[in-house]
Amino acid sequence: MPQTPPYRRILVLTSNESHAKWDMGAAQKLKPAYSDALSTGSEGLAYMKRFKTDLVLLDSTLEDMDGIGFLLQLKEKGGTNDTTVIMVTTENRRNKVLDSLAAGCSGYILRPYSQQTFERHILQSKRTEDFTEIEESQLAEAKELVGQGAFDDAIEAFEEILEEKDEAERYYDMGMGYLVESKYGKAIVAFKKAVKLNNLFAEAYKGLAEAYEGKGKHEEAVKFLKHAAGIHAHFDQLDETKELFIKILKMESEAxxxxxxxxxxxxxxxxxxxxxxxxxxxxxxxxxxxxxxxxxxxxxxxxxxxxxxxxxxxxxxxxxxxxxxxxxxxxxxxxxxxxxxxxxxxxxxxxxxxxxx
CATH class of the missing domain: 1.25.40.10 (Tetratricopeptide repeat domain)
Structure with a gap:
């Protein structure tokens, strides 16, 4: 099977000793430089504050909180931005899967699992993280054009990125299909791809708004900011939506x-x-x-x-x-x-x- 990506530091979080032993065994086969197991969410947060942690294997139950509670606290601190968090759990209810996704997990493995299954999920998660690498490079170039005042070229570049916006809906539909089939790991991957694409498109819409504002086309700028806000709202991203809504209200008081x-x-x-x-x-x-x-x-x-x-x-x-x-x-x-x-x-x-x- 394809080689799994290297992780320098792996953390296992679970209140169950047998789960900890099994998860540590699976983790150590990835050959990390460091691997540790902890039983409380508070210890896990303190550990991740002290050490850069590449991968977290998170059980649904910890001694002081549940797995989703830990994810939400980690997300609040920005920790899900540069750490892969995989839920490893016996919990197979659909709502729990969706709650885990919303809280920021990158994958979902049901117990009991084999090493092959484990490594396949890890690899899928890594591929998802790199999924929009080319488009993100295009986005950065388009933003540079705005900074240079080349607004027409920037608009063309942003619109090129947005030509693929139907892809996000396709991955979302795939995720829903996997949920119906109880293929939760695949559902998470599909939903994460949809979210990554939509975040990319939201940035592209914000870039278009800035470019049109630079050209003095106020109404067009407001229109694209509304598109960006709508994307963030759809994915329940309150802070991002609030920030854009405030900006929109300054430009259009009755938005x-x-x-x-x-x-x-x-x-x-x-x-x-x-x-x-x-x-x-x-x-x-x-x-x-x-x-x-x-x-x-x-x-x-x-x-x-x-x-x-x-x-x-x-x-x-x-x-x-x-x-x-x-x-x-x-x-x-x-x-x-x-x-x-x-x-x-x-x-x-x-x-x-x-x-x-």
Missing amino acids: PNPFNSLGVQLRRKGDTHGAIKAYKRALELTPDDEHVYFNLSKAYLFLNNKENAEINLRKALSLNGEFGEARTMFETLTGLKWAPSATARTPSRQATSELDD
């Missing part, structure tokens, strides 16, 4: 919230749970947007969760007591007329958020 737009798309496709998650993210960007509360209420109503539907309708109406659609829905749901409170106010920003139909 719609990208997470709200995503929620509407998901709800219309039948993914109500995904829509609810997107609307909650939207409220982290615009907590005083009555339209987002209204959309969230409708999503809960689709799930027949009348209690949360009413709670969010009340929040929408407390922000804007003259919100006609919300008043009608409130009266239909509760049988009561909405009585505006003395503190009800009209939002200072003219809301342009899309309403779910």
